[in-house]
Amino acid sequence: MQLAFWLNLLFSIVEFIGGWFTNSLAIMSDALHDFGDALAIGMAWRLERHAKKEADRKFSYGYRRFSLLGAFINAVILIVGSVIILSQALPRLWSPEPVHAEGMFGLALLGVAVNGFAAWRLRNDKTQNARVLAWHLYEDLLGWVAVLVASIVMLIKSMPILDPLLSVLITLWILYNVLRHFKQTANLFLQGVPDSVSLDDIETELKKIAGVVDCHHTHLWSLDGEHHVLTTHLVVGEQTDKQERQQIKKAVRALMPHWQITHSTIEFEWASDDCSMADREQGKC
Incomplete structure (x- = not known):
């Protein structure tokens, strides 16, 4: 993340x-977008380092949710930046300027x-924070590919409207994907069950x-989109002894990595x- 920043x-x-x-609104818009990305990545870099701290008496589950906080703030930055870009690009559709x-x-x-190089560097990081950052970079990469194609076309034929049109299309695509990731991040931030787990x-x-x-009072939430937490009540037979309970715990632990x-x-x-927990779940209390 440091290098990407x-x-x-x-x-x-x-x-x-x-x-x-170049008088290119598409490039100026992407400059604003990249500057926002730099701030977001810098903040995420710091929060990600903070998230790797070991658990202590203040944060008993550790600091991993700081990484999720970074993903949440990054998504907000991208949404605000996209709205600003659209406000500048739309008027130029009716009065394009030469570039x-x-x-x-x-x-x-x-x-x-x-x-492309920055996105490649983040390819192996699977936290929600890294996923949002990767979208920052993938979207920028796709945007620059589109600018490259448009510039080649304009080298052949003068079509200044391609610049604002490209800016609008890229921004709308970015906004669509960011809102989708923002929904996932907000769900995790509010301790909802991760989408990948049932x-x-x-x-x-x-x-x-x-x-x-039987089992009941089962709760699942995520620390950062990658590391999840589970609590549950398991009902066992009346004659279940300590050794049998240990075997059950061992079987449960064997299932945990899958989720x-x-x-x-x-x-x-x-x-x-x-x-009383089971009664509440069944509406008895």
């Missing part, structure tokens, strides 16, 4: 200068190289374990126990 910051400065020189196609072509080549499937598999009669669950808390109950 410096690449985006330096390149956004180059873009501002190049956009002014410097040669300069656009050169900047587009540089943009493809910089954003609570019903988990309970079904838990009930298949030998010795488990990317890194923290699990299990409470055993006997069928004759009166569990």
Whole structure:
């Protein structure tokens, strides 16, 4: 992330200068977008480092949710930046201005190289924060490919409307994907069940374990989109002894990696126990 931050910051400065020189709104818009990306990546870099701190008495689950906070803020930055870009690009559709196609072509080549390399560097990071950052970079990469194609067309034939049209299309595509990721991030931030996991499937598999009669009060949430937390109550037979409970715990732990669950808390109950939690779930209380 550190390298991606410096690449985006330096390149956004180059873009501002190049956009002014070429009179290209598409490039100026992307310069604003890249500058926002640089700030977002810089913040995410710091939060990601903070997220790797070990658990302590203040944050007993560790600091991984700081990474999720970075993803949430990054999505907001992208949404605001997209609205600003649209407000500038739409009026130019009715009154396009001439652009410097040669300069656009050169900047587009540089943009493809910089954003492509930065996206490649983040390819193995699977946190929600990294996914949002990767979208920053993939969208920029696609945008520069489009600018490259448009500049080639304008080198052959003067079509200044391609510049604002390209800016609008890129921004709308970015906005669509960011809103989709924003929804996922907000769901995780509000401790919703991750989209990749089904609570019903988990309970079904838990009930298949030998010795488990039933399970209820099952809760699942995610620390950062990659590391999940599970709590559940398992009902066992009246004659279940300590050794059998240990076997059940071992079977549960064996299932956890499949759902990317890194923290699990299990409470055993006997069928004759009166569990107020189960009553609440069934609407009895």
